[in-house]
Amino acid sequence: MFTGIIQAVGKIAAIEQKGGDARMRVDTGRLDMSNVNTGDSIAVSGVCLTAVEHSASGFAADVSGETLSRTTLGRLRPGDAVNLEKALTLGTPLDGHLVSGHVDGVGTVVSREGEGRSVRFRFQVPDTLARYIAEKGSICVDGVSLTVNAVNGAKFDVNIVPHTLAQTTLDSFQPGSKVNLEVDLLARYLERLVLGEGAAQSNSSITREFLAQHGFIK
Numbered sequence: 001m002f003t004g005i006i007q008a009v010g011k012i013a014a015i016e017q018k019g020g021d022a023r024m025r026v027d028t029g030r031l032d033m034s035n036v037n038t039g040d041s042i043a044v045s046g047v048c049l050t051a052v053e054h055s056a057s058g059f060a061a062d063v064s065g066e067t068l069s070r071t072t073l074g075r076l077r078p079g080d081a082v083n084l085e086k087a088l089t090l091g092t093p094l095d096g097h098l099v100s101g102h103v104d105g106v107g108t109v110v111s112r113e114g115e116g117r118s119v120r121f122r123f124q125v126p127d128t129l130a131r132y133i134a135e136k137g138s139i140c141v142d143g144v145s146l147t148v149n150a151v152n153g154a155k156f157d158v159n160i161v162p163h164t165l166a167q168t169t170l171d172s173f174q175p176g177s178k179v180n181l182e183v184d185l186l187a188r189y190l191e192r193l194v195l196g197e198g199a200a201q202s203n204s205s206i207t208r209e210f211l212a213q214h215g216f217i218k
Helices: 065-070 127-132 162-167 185-200 208-213
Strands: 008-018 021-027 041-044 047-054 058-063 081-086 105-115 118-124 138-141 144-147 150-152 155-160 178-183
Touching: 008 058, 021 041, 021 065, 041 058, 105 127, 118 162, 127 178, 127 185, 138 155, 144 155, 178 185
Parallel strands: none
Antiparallel strands: 008 021, 008 081, 021 058, 041 047, 041 081, 047 058, 105 118, 105 178, 118 155, 138 144, 138 178, 150 155
16 A cells, blocks of 8 residues: 655666566665565555565566556656655555555546646546546545546546655656556445445446436436
């Protein structure tokens, strides 16, 4: 588990293709690696990876073909910057929100506009994720815990303050940039709970008709 509070910005040092998988080596920059052990989890731009090698300045992780195809990691090249966060411990302040590091989908930056000293981004999300995103709810974008400022269909806005822009890779985002998205854990589990016994059916999904039938909307 993670909090979505980025601890350092690192960069991709090397990517070694291994059949359909890859071994990714990451330079961790100012991330404190003194308490990292082989087998520990580190989130790389929102994707939970397991360290199979580690040193004071970096680590290596094996990335499956599934992860490469379903996240932005497959688009990364040596030298690209990445957001880094070590796994949450019981003594870690939960300043963001609970993040699993299991990416739900890839979104696209639609627009970027200055708003005072901050920047307002609008993202397009896959239609299948839109129902999990709510105004003033939480979402994780490339590993960063953010508050949703507005929602319009399959698009949502966030306002990024100068500190976050300076301490993460978000300042590099431009229209067309691809980003890893993880919706709020509570939204995912709530959907399964609402389905009840219907969750056991392979084609079960929440629809407006389902919600109206069970009294959640009129």
